[in-house]
Amino acid sequence: MARGRQMSKERIKGGFHMSEFRGLKAALIASTCYWAVAAGAMAADFNIPDGELKTTLDAYMKQAGVTIMYPEDEMRGVESGGVQGQLSSDAALSRILRGTGFGMRRMPSGVIAVVRSQSSSEEVVMEPLQLAQGSPPPRASVETVTVTSSKLGGVDVQSVPIAITALSQEQLTATQTAGGPDLVKQVPNLTFSKTNFTGYNIQIRGIGTQAISVATDPAVAVAFNDTPFLRNHFFEQEFFDVSQVEVLRGPQGTLYGRNATAGVMNLVSAKPTDRYEAMASIDVGNYNNRRLEGMINIPVWDDKLGVRIAGEWTKRDGYSFNETTGKPIDGRDLWSGRVTIGLKPVDRLQIYAIWEHFQEDDDRIRSSKQLCKKDPGPTSVDGVDLTNNSIDRTWLSQGCLPTSLYSNDAFQTPNGQALPFVRAGEFLFENANGFMLNRIDPYASTTQSRDLRTIESSLDPTYRARNDTFELKADFELTPSLTLTSETGYNNDILRSTEDYNRFNTAPGIFPAIGQLTPNGIYCDPQLGCSDRIVGEDLSQEHAHQFSQEIRLASHFDGPLNFSVGANYLHYDTLEDYYVFYNLITAEVQNFNGPDFSPILGYSGAAPGDYSCGGNPVPHVSGLFDFSNLVGPVGKSVGLPTPFGCPVPFITPEGLPGTYIDPNPLTSLDGNGHNYFRSQNPYRLQSYAGFGEVYYQVLPDVKITGGVRWTDDRKSFDEIPSFAFLEGWGYSGVAL
Numbered sequence: 052m053a054r055g056r057q058m059s060k061e062r063i064k065g066g067f068h069m070s071e072f073r074g075l076k077a078a079l080i081a082s083t084c085y086w087a088v089a090a091g092a093m094a095a096d097f098n099i100p101d102g103e104l105k106t107t108l109d110a111y112m113k114q115a116g117v118t119i120m121y122p123e124d125e126m127r128g129v130e131s132g133g134v135q136g137q138l139s140s141d142a143a144l145s146r147i148l149r150g151t152g153f154g155m156r157r158m159p160s161g162v163i164a165v166v167r168s169q170s171s172s173e174e175v176v177m178e179p180l181q182l183a184q185g186s187p188p189p190r191a192s193v194e195t196v197t198v199t200s201s202k203l204g205g206v207d208v209q210s211v212p213i214a215i216t217a218l219s220q221e222q223l224t225a226t227q228t229a230g231g232p233d234l235v236k237q238v239p240n241l242t243f244s245k246t247n248f249t250g251y252n253i254q255i256r257g258i259g260t261q262a263i264s265v266a267t268d269p270a271v272a273v274a275f276n277d278t279p280f281l282r283n284h285f286f287e288q289e290f291f292d293v294s295q296v297e298v299l300r301g302p303q304g305t306l307y308g309r310n311a312t313a314g315v316m317n318l319v320s321a322k323p324t325d326r327y328e329a330m331a332s333i334d335v336g337n338y339n340n341r342r343l344e345g346m347i348n349i350p351v352w353d354d355k356l357g358v359r360i361a362g363e364w365t366k367r368d369g370y371s372f373n374e375t376t377g378k379p380i381d382g383r384d385l386w387s388g389r390v391t392i393g394l395k396p397v398d399r400l401q402i403y404a405i406w407e408h409f410q411e412d413d414d415r416i417r418s419s420k421q422l423c424k425k426d427p428g429p430t431s432v433d434g435v436d437l438t439n440n441s442i443d444r445t446w447l448s449q450g451c452l453p454t455s456l457y458s459n460d461a462f463q464t465p466n467g468q469a470l471p472f473v474r475a476g477e478f479l480f481e482n483a484n485g486f487m488l489n490r491i492d493p494y495a496s497t498t499q500s501r502d503l504r505t506i507e508s509s510l511d512p513t514y515r516a517r518n519d520t521f522e523l524k525a526d527f528e529l530t531p532s533l534t535l536t537s538e539t540g541y542n543n544d545i546l547r548s549t550e551d552y553n554r555f556n557t558a559p560g561i562f563p564a565i566g567q568l569t570p571n572g573i574y575c576d577p578q579l580g581c582s583d584r585i586v587g588e589d590l591s592q593e594h595a596h597q598f599s600q601e602i603r604l605a606s607h608f609d610g611p612l613n614f615s616v617g618a619n620y621l622h623y624d625t626l627e628d629y630y631v632f633y634n635l636i637t638a639e640v641q642n643f644n645g646p647d648f649s650p651i652l653g654y655s656g657a658a659p660g661d662y663s664c665g666g667n668p669v670p671h672v673s674g675l676f677d678f679s680n681l682v683g684p685v686g687k688s689v690g691l692p693t694p695f696g697c698p699v700p701f702i703t704p705e706g707l708p709g710t711y712i713d714p715n716p717l718t719s720l721d722g723n724g725h726n727y728f729r730s731q732n733p734y735r736l737q738s739y740a741g742f743g744e745v746y747y748q749v750l751p752d753v754k755i756t757g758g759v760r761w762t763d764d765r766k767s768f769d770e771i772p773s774f775a776f777l778e779g780w781g782y783s784g785v786a787l
Contacts, residue, residue: 053683055104057184071365088099095131097143099399101133101526102354107147108165112561115140121165124223127328128294128321135531137610152217167219193208207487214300220293220321229365230314231286239296243286248629249548249591251286255300258313265627265732266766272311275318276405276522279309279541281623281736282595285318288387290407292330292346292361293317305744305758308538309618314694323357323393325350338379340367355395358576362388371419371504376511376558381419385411385516387439392778399528407520415514417591420503420556425463437624443491444477445469460583462501464555467493472636473585478638487568488561488635493585496560507556510588517546532608542597549717552587552631559583562637568642575635578727587633591719595625616743628722629731636775640710695773711780729772736763 091237104126115139134146134496147296148165156164216238218228229252230233232243242254252259260270272279273286291298297317300372304310332446335341345362369381373627387409394402428444431437448469454461467675468474468490476488496507523539561584564572574582603617662671724728744758771782 059573070476081421083371083431091316095140095143096137097142099133099135099147100528101131101401104129104131104147104153104781106325106354107131107133108522111144111147115143115260117163119163122167125219127148128220128292128324128605129153130294131321132607152219157443160504167221174511179359196746199254216298216300218296220290220295223290223293223296229289234286234296234298234316235393235529241298242299244245245417246592249417249546249593251693253286253316255298255314265734266736268310270308270311270313272307272315274307274315275407275520275540276320276403276524276538277307277317278522278538278599278601279307279311279315280520280542280599281309281597282544282593283520283542284409284411284516284544286316287411287516288385289319289363289365291344291363291387292321292359292389294321303761304762305742306595306615307619307762308740308742309621310597310740310760318506320389320391320407321346321359323350323359323360323391324348324622325357326356336367338368338370341365342667343781348626352596357392357393360389360623361391362386369414369416371506373506373511374500375506375507375509378511380414380511380599381416382413382772383411383415383597384413385409394703402523402525405520405522405524409518410514411514413514414512415548416550417548418550418554420506422456422461422499423463423465423555424454424458424460426450426452426466426469428466428469440466443472445474445478462499464496464499464518465495467557467585470632471637476635476639483563485563487563489638493557493559493561494553495556499555503680506554508551508554509557509582510549510551511585512550513548516545518542518544529604532606534605534607536603536605538599538601538603540597540599541640542595544595545599547590547592549588549590552589552633553585557584557586561585562638568638571699574634574638575710576637578715578720579634582634585635587631589632590628590630590715593625593627595623595627597621597623601781611748612744614743617741619742621736621738623734623773625734627732627734628729629732630720630727631729632662632717637712640712640726640776642649644710644712708774710778725775725777727777728773728775729782731769731771735767735770 069271071421097111097114098105101107105123106120107129108119109559115486117721122227123319131147131151132149134143138146141155144163148155153165153167156166173547206680216236218226219235219444222228226237228237231253235241235243240256242259246263248263250263250658252261253269253273255271258270259265269281271285274280275283291610297315297318297319299315302312303315307315326348328346330344332344333342334344340747342365344361344363346358346359349361350357366384367382367680369379371379373380387407389405389407390402393402396402426448427438428446428448430444432443432447437447444466445466448466450465450467450469469604470493473488473493477486477490480487501505511734514572519542521541523537525537527535529535560572562569562574564570564573568574571615573581573583576586579586599618599619599621601617603615605615606613710725711723712726713721722731740760740762742760744756747755749755
């Protein structure tokens with residue numbers, strides 16, 4: 052829910068454009084009406100190649116011998132498929148405007164005006180003028196239709212059965228649709244939500260991807276200039292210098308190289324034009340909001356070579372507030388830049404090379420307020436009174452109880468003693484100085500603030516992301532009716548995000564102020580630092596690479612039959628990690644990692660990264676020192692993932708390897724420690740696909756569409772055990 056309110060705004064634009072449609076004068080008389088209708092009914096031979104919409108309209112006026120009015124500044128970066136063949140002037144103009152978001156309006160005076168559709172789902176349709184003595188010309192009518200689009204270069208509603216909402220840069224700016232999440236206000240049947248593991252879920256018509264798995268394909272594909280990218284930040288960054296943002300609803304597997312069962316969200320960037328242009332925008336608002344956007348277009352050599360450079364920077368304070376640290380959180384500090392080179396060495400070949408960079412470094416949060424009604428545990432079980440039995444009550448507590456989200460008790464904190472490692476340290480684990488932890492509820496507050504944007508967290512979130520996308524697109528006209536398209540894409544994505552795993556404030560005094568482990572009641576964790584309270588933090592990070600190549604052949608015959616066929620190859624390689632750190636878990640592991648350890652004899656803890664028994668770390672062996680051997684001979688397995696130092700003479704003379712504690716800080720983990728939880732997910736994908744559609748116009752209002760798709764996905768994933776407290780060093784995996 053956006054709370055920022057724009058307070059002032061300055062916008063500067065450069066370029067040559069025609070003002071709005073005013074100044075239509077009475078000099079346009081009835082003779083103009085007659086000749087306009089007559090010209091619209093006569094057939095002519097048109098030969099207008101595809102290109103910028105303004106250029107095609109200028110060529111149309113020369114070949115048709117008519118005058119039209121159009122808003123030049125609104126057509127910046129809009130492409131047209133052109134027109135060829137024997138057609139009436141009205142039919143030729145309709146084909147030029149097909150798929151551009153503009154429509155034709157014939158004024159009562161007979162003058163033709165080209166205007167943008169009044170909304171993303173409207174197209175202006177004009178009825179022909181009727182010449183009747185003494186009767187005024189009919190008024191222009193606006194027909195609401197479902198705009199459609201395909202990879203055929205833009206078609207109207209009757210051509211393919213695909214529903215689409217298309218928004219231009221001007222419409223995005225006018226409606227303050229700044230990024231992907233804001234599209235839910237403009238696109239019907241669309242929902243957008245972030246997930247806890249740095250991903251997001253897009254749903255169209257209720258269909259999306261709820262599964263949390265690195266190998267799960269999204270139901271809604273996200274594409275940049277028609278090229279789908281599995282890992283991207285296109286809908287986290289701000290929209291800037293785009294030609295259109297398109298949302299196609301329904302399955303798209305026979306039109307797009309990567310299969311999409313629910314739909315496609317396609318960002319179409321603005322391309323270089325054959326004229327000098329520049330634009331600059333400065334937005335200032337509350338929450339210290341600042342936004343800069345700029346663009347410059349340079350026609351190096353007419354329409355043969357052009358360069359377009361655009362960028363955007365956004366910075367603001369967060370809308371949420373952390374009462375514990377006294378700082379606003381969930382702010383934004385991000386920027387994007389794009390360089391596009393357009394090359395047209397010959398009339399039949401158009402090439403675009405695009406590089407886009409995105410970078411973010413702020414305190415964006417993945418999840419914020421957590422509601423809870425404290426569960427103290429049952430007071431009795433099967434008639435046995437547990438009122439004064441705190442140990443058994445905490446073992447049976449679930450931490451939180453069900454309650455209404457609107458009740459006062461929904462703003463309490465959990466029963467921290469219900470956490471297994473808290474309960475064990477307070478009631479089970481002893482050393483020479485007594486129990487390892489003081490018996491207190493580690494969560495300080497009895498209630499939370501009822502403001503859903505106010506939290507109590509000992510750690511502020513961090514969010515770092517960097518993405519580079521490269522694209523090379525070439526369109527070659529084999530014949531006036533056949534176009535061969537090549538799309539090459541490469542993507543490199545890096546993300547790292549941390550936030551407080553507790554989500555609630557914690558109380559000091561959990562560690563006893565005695566012994567070697569916690570002198571003065573303070574424990575120093577190698578990842579989380581020194582603290583007198585429980586500290587928990589998670590880390591979600593990924594590094595992904597993608598390469599894709601797609602070839603398509605599309606026809607645009609004047610006859611009833613047309614087709615589009617293509618083939619696609621995609622390689623995707625990623626490593627996604629999710630860590631959970633608790634200083635209390637590290638303390639318990641270190642407490643056990645001593646050569647003289649015994650719950651009875653006392654404590655002699657080994658330092659992080661050391662087993663205190665000399666030699667190199669012992670690699671962890673899956674199935675030897677974990678849950679897989681619950682029963683076995685003494686000396687092979689103790690059956691539980693509990694760490695024992697080496698040697699442990701009362702279990703086995705040679706002892707068991709201790710649990711490796713990663714000694715490195717959070718910013719440079721070696722990833723082999725078992726003092727934290729790590730879900731390691733290496734994943735590789737090789738995909739081959741062929742797809743196509745055939746269209747046959749049976750009647751003027753009836754078209755038959757047939758499509759087919761073949762896909763061969765080869766996925767590989769390494770299954771790696773994910774437990775804290777495992778003995779040994781590192782992980783052993785099994786390739787799947």
